[in-house]
Amino acid sequence: MVNKDWIKVTPALSKPVLRCIHKQGFKTMTPIQAAVIPLILSCKDVVAEAVTGSGKTLAFVVPMLEMLLKKGKESPLRKDFVYAVVISPTRELATQIFQVIELFLKQPELSHITLTLLVGGRPIDVDVESISKGAQLVVCTPGRLEDLLSERKQLNLAGRLKELEFLVLDEADRLLDLGFSATLTTILQYLPRQRRTGLFSATQTKELQDLVRAGLRNPVLISVKEKSTISTPLALENFYVIVEPQDKFLFLLNFIRNRKTMKGLFFLPTCACVDYWADVLPLFIPDMKMFAIHGKMKQKRHKILEQFREADNTILLCTDLLARGLDIPEVEWVVQWEPPTSPAALVHRVGRTARGGAKGFSLLPLLPTEDSYVPFIKTNQKVELKDWRKSTDEIKISQKVRDKVLTILHEQQKKDRGILDKGQRAFVSHVQAYSKHECNLLLQLKELPLGHIATSYGLLKLPLMPEIKDEHKKQFIGPKEEIDFNSIPYKDKQKETSRLQKLEEYKKTGIWPSKKKKKMVQSQPWQQAKQNKEERKERKKKRKEAQKAEGKRGKKRRAVTQEEIDELAADVALIKKLKKRKITKEQFDDAFDVNK
CATH class of the missing domain: 3.40.50.300 (P-loop containing nucleotide triphosphate hydrolases)
Structure with missing residues (x-):
């Protein structure tokens, strides 16, 4: 038995999709689903804003599957092509969307559609193998998709995307909050212009409007609030x-x-x-x-x-x-x-x-x-x-x-x-x-x-x-x-053994042995950190080229020996220890031979 409420709103839905909707207990359409699904099925780009928990996932999964079924009737879907991509900000949300789509693909009429999940936290070779076997529908996070597009030439994922029918950016404002703006721009450059795009979010921001202008063509704006x-x-x-x-x-x-x-x-x-x-x-x-x-x-x-x-x-x-x-x-x-x-x-x-x-x-x-x-x-x-x-x-x-x-x-x-x-x-x-x-x-x-x-x-x-x-x-x-804070032990035996060794050395020298402190860096979005790394490489390359060119012009400088560098570093370390009162004034004077 199919769901009559869904048929009334979207008569174009096929029986396999309707049966799965009925089995999962989706008796009535939510306002966002009723507004968005017919538009996507009529080949419109959509920007949808709705309160959280309003059923946005089903609003793009249902028309996505309908589009693939329709295309499959015109000509069989190729195993080596990707026809639909859903980009989500986090692994957890991507996995959740993947599981929703899996429920639909259990229907016999939809089981021929191949689906894969591309997220971080696992070796990239696993994803390469998964796509190589066939992935007509991809759910992914932006970082992993960009890596596969730009760094895996033997995979040629960009070539597999030339028949892309539908792109979904889910929780789009969150994608931008996490610093994926440049990543999304890179991804969009690999995708064909002749495609349908759905952008879904619970809030609208200025950055989101910029993304809309960059990635969608004459989109229909849908805002559903209860x-x-x-x-x-x-x-x-x-x-x-x-x-x-x-x-x-x-x-x-x-x-x-x-x-x-x-x-x-x-x-x-x-x-x-x-x-x-x-x-x-x-x-x-x-x-x-x-x-x-x-x-x-x-x-x-x-x-x-x-x-x-x-x-x-x-x-x-x-x-x-x-x-x-x-x-x-x-x-x-x-x-x-x-x-x-x-x-x-x-x-x-x-x-x-x-x-x-x-x-x-x-x-x-x-x-x-x-x-x-x-x-x-x-x-x-x-x-x-x-x-x-x-x-x-x-x-x-x-x-x-x-x-x-x-x-x-x-x-x-x-x-x-x-x-x-x-x-x-x-x-x-x-x-x-x-x-x-x-x-x-x-x-x-x-x-x-x-x-x-x-x-x-x-x-x-x-x-x-x-x-x-x-x-x-x-x-x-x-x-x-x-x-006595020094007497408080670690439950972890390995940590406690290491601590006791350092404590013993501290009692002998008055200086707590520790690793060289790393410079504290303010946390950055993933994309920004990657960009900064590339900029540092470029600056280093330019410095080397400039030094090389300067050497060719015959400008010679006296080389600083490693012995001089080590001596200077030791002197600076002693001054810091004196400032932090890790050594006494007498120890400092002795080290610099002041009393001799």
Whole structure:
């Protein structure tokens, strides 16, 4: 039995596609599907904007398969050609789209269409082999597709794309946010102009308009919103709560404990925060399954996400890596540690719940200094946050509970230096991330009570960083007894053996042995980092050519010997040690033979 509602809206749909739609339980079309599918089937380029969770994936998968079926009837599809490409910003979203298409290709009438997934995190030769066997439909991330187009001459992927029928840029604004603008420009140069293009996004930006002008021909602009006053699904209720900074973790802990059954996403500011709380949080909620995922994980991400999908009464600790496109219908709650760096990211985060018309909730704890964020986000993103205090009285936290939780956090760090290090890194990265907020007029780092926040992290000591002032040191509540930090061991035996060896050397020399410190470089988008690398190579090449030309003109310079360079480096190292008080004035004078 086929779905009559879909037939009424799009009578051109074939029976195999309709049967799969019916089997998957898609009884009625969403507004974005009803608007976009007929346009794509009539060979129009489309730019579609719709709230998250509105069914954008099906809006391009259905017409894509219809186009391939129609072309296959005119002449058999060649195995060595790629007829449709879907580009997605992250591996997780690309994998999700791949799985949706796989469901359709299980129909006997569609099983002849070959499909492949091209993403990072695995050897590129695997993807080369996959395409060589035949891939008429490709789902990919932009970086991997560009590598295959530009560096694999024996594959000749550009030649396989000359019959391309349909290109989809999913979550296009996120593609640009991640720095893939130049990559997309490169990819578009390899693709034929005579193609259909669909660009799908939850928000419109100026950069997105530039991409539209570059990659689409006379596109039809579709903007579907459920209500003019909101930008999130109707079934989603968004809450905020004002909490004291030292009580934020305690409040969130009580909130999670008081949900008898809960499947939720917990968004944290940085990868380091995810690592720390993933170690600490299970101690307080042993009955709940806890998963963690962030962008620095490579091979594990897919496996962790699948485990979370299958689990009940569970929480996934994550970064904004999962703020886009992730579709897990069972997610009931989205909890956030603090506002995201970008106001638009809030819309995407909370959109991970209330998918497909299901009911969902989100909660955002705010500090007293951040209360102006509520009216700001309503004006800026049309997201109305309700006061959680009007629906519950869970905010009351006794001093006894504070002391107990703080003691547990301190004890864990005393037992394992690994957790101590993670806590320090988490706090430092959190402060650094806060300083990069786009709405920094409202969320100002100088107003943060960093001592209280460090207390909520359960740190044993405040890290050495310029942001920490005397007032913050007074706010901080650490362990009551004095601690010999050198005596705290690593649980990891290999790390502990290495640490003890260094400690022994430190006791003898007064200088802690360490590797040469790498210059700290601010994180960059992938494409920008690649471009900078190429520019450095080009500058180096020009310098060599200039030196060569100068040598030919007969200009000679006295060569500096390696012995002189080593001597200068040793002198500079001694001066630095003296400044850092790693050596005494007497040791410095002896090294320079001052007293002789």
